[in-house]
Amino acid sequence: MASHLLTDLLIIFGLSIPVVFTFSRLKIAPLVGFLLAGILAGPFGFRLIQEIGNIELLAEIGVVLLLFTIGLEFSLRELLKLRKIVLLGGGLQVFITSVIVAIVFEWLGYSPEAAVFMGLIVSLSSTAIVLKLLQEKGEIYSSHGRIALGILIFQDIAAVLIIILAPLLAGETGAGNVLFELVFRGIGLVLLTLISARYVVPFLLYQVAKTRNSELFLLSIVVIGLSVAWISSMAGLSLALGAFLAGLIISDSEYAAQALGNVIPFRDMFMSIFFISTGMLLNLDVVRTHLLLIISATVLVLFLKTFVNALTTFLIGFPLHTMLLVGFSLAQIGEFSLITANVGFESGILSREIYQEFLAVTVLSMVLTPFFMELGYYSADFSQRLHLPKMLVYDRYRDFRDEGQEKGRENHVIVVGFGVNGRNVVIAAQKASVPYLIIEINPETVRHEKLKGEPIIYGDAAQKSVLEHAGIRAAKSVVVTAGDPVSARRIIEAARRLNPNVHIIARTHFLNEIDGFYAIGADEVISDEFESSIELFSRVLNRYLVPENEIETMSTQLRADHYQMLRNPEIRRKSICELALDFSDVDIRSIRAGKHSEAAGRTLGNLDLRNKYGVSVLAISRNHRLMYDLGAETELNPDDILLLISPPEKLEEIRELFEDKI
Numbered sequence: 001m002a003s004h005l006l007t008d009l010l011i012i013f014g015l016s017i018p019v020v021f022t023f024s025r026l027k028i029a030p031l032v033g034f035l036l037a038g039i040l041a042g043p044f045g046f047r048l049i050q051e052i053g054n055i056e057l058l059a060e061i062g063v064v065l066l067l068f069t070i071g072l073e074f075s076l077r078e079l080l081k082l083r084k085i086v087l088l089g090g091g092l093q094v095f096i097t098s099v100i101v102a103i104v105f106e107w108l109g110y111s112p113e114a115a116v117f118m119g120l121i122v123s124l125s126s127t128a129i130v131l132k133l134l135q136e137k138g139e140i141y142s143s144h145g146r147i148a149l150g151i152l153i154f155q156d157i158a159a160v161l162i163i164i165l166a167p168l169l170a171g172e173t174g175a176g177n178v179l180f181e182l183v184f185r186g187i188g189l190v191l192l193t194l195i196s197a198r199y200v201v202p203f204l205l206y207q208v209a210k211t212r213n214s215e216l217f218l219l220s221i222v223v224i225g226l227s228v229a230w231i232s233s234m235a236g237l238s239l240a241l242g243a244f245l246a247g248l249i250i251s252d253s254e255y256a257a258q259a260l261g262n263v264i265p266f267r268d269m270f271m272s273i274f275f276i277s278t279g280m281l282l283n284l285d286v287v288r289t290h291l292l293l294i295i296s297a298t299v300l301v302l303f304l305k306t307f308v309n310a311l312t313t314f315l316i317g318f319p320l321h322t323m324l325l326v327g328f329s330l331a332q333i334g335e336f337s338l339i340t341a342n343v344g345f346e347s348g349i350l351s352r353e354i355y356q357e358f359l360a361v362t363v364l365s366m367v368l369t370p371f372f373m374e375l376g377y378y379s380a381d382f383s384q385r386l387h388l389p390k391m392l393v394y395d396r397y398r399d400f401r402d403e404g405q406e407k408g409r410e411n412h413v414i415v416v417g418f419g420v421n422g423r424n425v426v427i428a429a430q431k432a433s434v435p436y437l438i439i440e441i442n443p444e445t446v447r448h449e450k451l452k453g454e455p456i457i458y459g460d461a462a463q464k465s466v467l468e469h470a471g472i473r474a475a476k477s478v479v480v481t482a483g484d485p486v487s488a489r490r491i492i493e494a495a496r497r498l499n500p501n502v503h504i505i506a507r508t509h510f511l512n513e514i515d516g517f518y519a520i521g522a523d524e525v526i527s528d529e530f531e532s533s534i535e536l537f538s539r540v541l542n543r544y545l546v547p548e549n550e551i552e553t554m555s556t557q558l559r560a561d562h563y564q565m566l567r568n569p570e571i572r573r574k575s576i577c578e579l580a581l582d583f584s585d586v587d588i589r590s591i592r593a594g595k596h597s598e599a600a601g602r603t604l605g606n607l608d609l610r611n612k613y614g615v616s617v618l619a620i621s622r623n624h625r626l627m628y629d630l631g632a633e634t635e636l637n638p639d640d641i642l643l644l645i646s647p648p649e650k651l652e653e654i655r656e657l658f659e660d661k662i
Contacts, residue, residue, distance in 0.1 A: 038279020071247015090154020328376025
């Protein structure tokens with residue numbers, strides 16, 4: 001059995017690669033390629049895969065992981081903000097769509113039970129496809145993204161209720177009691193979620209994170225997610241809904257970004273299997289036989305659901321622009337409709353023919369979703385250029401829209417690592433009022449600093465999700481203080497890939513890593529050893545009276561050419577070095593004019609120190625105040641301190657001029 005599963009996976013992934021590659025080159029959403037690959041590989045296509053039971057199981061895992069990651073990216077606070085959207089918006093959408101579709105089916109001659117059931121399953125949209133597309137566009141936190149999510153959450157809960165209602169519509173007894181029990185189980189699951197999010201999960205993940213064992217952390221995240229999903233399933237709810245709640249439980253902790261980074265690769269792989277398995281359900285024989293009917297029904301469903309979703313969005317107070325985006329996004333029939341339709345077929349509510357036709361319409365509507373969403377963007381942009389009545393453009397939920405846009409920072413510095421160097425960077429940022437965010441892998445440091453109010457998150461900065469959580473796309477600079485060169489390389493590569501314009505400053509102990517860091521995208525590399533060397537020679541050159549601006553220029557040059565002069569001793573000394581060494585035969589000294597000395601009371605012009613002795617007066621300190629603007633008429637007072645530059649032997653000759661004669 002394992003070999004059959006491996007063979008099937010090899011076939012579907014092998015077929016998916018050229019198909020998805022072609023679609024990507026054509027700028028068509030990859031999920032359409034996965035759906036097409038499923039159609040080609042399935043029992044109704046080239047018959048490469050006959051038994052799709054195992055594939056469907058893997059596909060269900062994909063949906064579970066998708067909802068889990070959505071929960072991780074949200075939080076209980078965000079969900080509470082959506083309560084009106086979930087209850088009112090989702091309720092209105094399901095009710096209006098169900099009523100219209102039920103009326104149409106009853107008019108077509110179907111039984112009232114079948115008409116009601118068809119209305120309910122048509123009202124459901126695809127959580128997997130819509131959220132996947134919104135994630136790819138980075139619009140989960142937009143107004144239309146959060147409205148769509150709220151409606152989809154209600155639909156996922158409604159799917160469970162539809163499955164419970166199916167036996168009732170089929171005439172079976174006892175279904176009412178099951179529904180009553182389900183409500184109490186749902187309340188219990190919500191309470192479990194709240195308690196776990198507040199007390200249990202943060203404590204457990206803190207203990208796991210302290211071990212610094214990435215494998216243990218991943219296993220713990222998976223166990224938490226699957227446990228809540230399993231409890232949800234045992235309570236009669238869907239696995240996907242339980243996975244969403246599991247994500248919410250972790251999302252309010254400081255470990256959400258790291259957990260998301262660990263799960264995303266698995267989610268993407270299993271989600272591709274989900275889309276492929278969905279394509280396998282499409283019976284091409286049914287499509288050929290009822291082609292006109294299926295195309296007509298698909299078009300009618302898409303535009304009917306677009307209208308109802310847009311109307312629902314308008315009724316809860318959003319403007320035309322948002323109405324259109326939500327309407328076109330949720331126009332398709334969803335994956336849970338496939339599950340509920342199968343329940344209806346097995347219960348005898350739907351005939352085999354209507355069931356197969358419904359599957360074809362559902363899959364075709366999924367295939368068209370990316371194109372329909374693009375149509376929604378064009379329509380929304382066009383609507384904003386029109387002069388419309390105030391009732392169509394007035395936004396009663398402007399605060400809701402703004403909340404969705406305030407998620408990230410802008411022009412901030414991301415400090416990776418909170419050791420001595422990281423702390424010093426943060427202190428400098430605080431003093432300069434520069435916004436910053438810290439990424440740290442030590443959970444104890446994260447917890448301690450978070451209690452102090454520092455903007456800090458736990459995670460491996462080499463992971464895409466962690467950097468995105470830190471707002472890498474809007475950041476102005478990234479400071480990598482990690483001492484481990486392997487970790488630093490991964491962080492630099494990830495940051496440069498996610499934001500080509502961000503300024504990356506990296507620190508290293510090792511000389512042989514400097515060129516490598518520059519090659520993979522660092523803008524500046526700070527070497528601990530060479531920075532110490534620069535500081536040392538700066539002080540030496542200062543002692544030899546090399547002008548400060550020239551020392552600074554030399555230091556800047558050294559950093560600009562990546563310390564090449566220090567790394568290669570064969571490079572000829574630059575003129576500035578030669579100039580510094582030329583000052584070896586001069587000295588700088590200070591000398592006090594005694595009260596009864598020969599110099600006291602005389603002017604600099606009268607003393608003529610430069611011509612007689614080759615000594616220049618740089619400055620005079622009088623009563624603790626420095627005088628720089630000196631001329632021949634400047635008179636020396638008793639106790640003045642002169643700053644002189646001269647060959648050492650000349651200073652001895654003029655000492656008699658400044659000594660007291662008493």
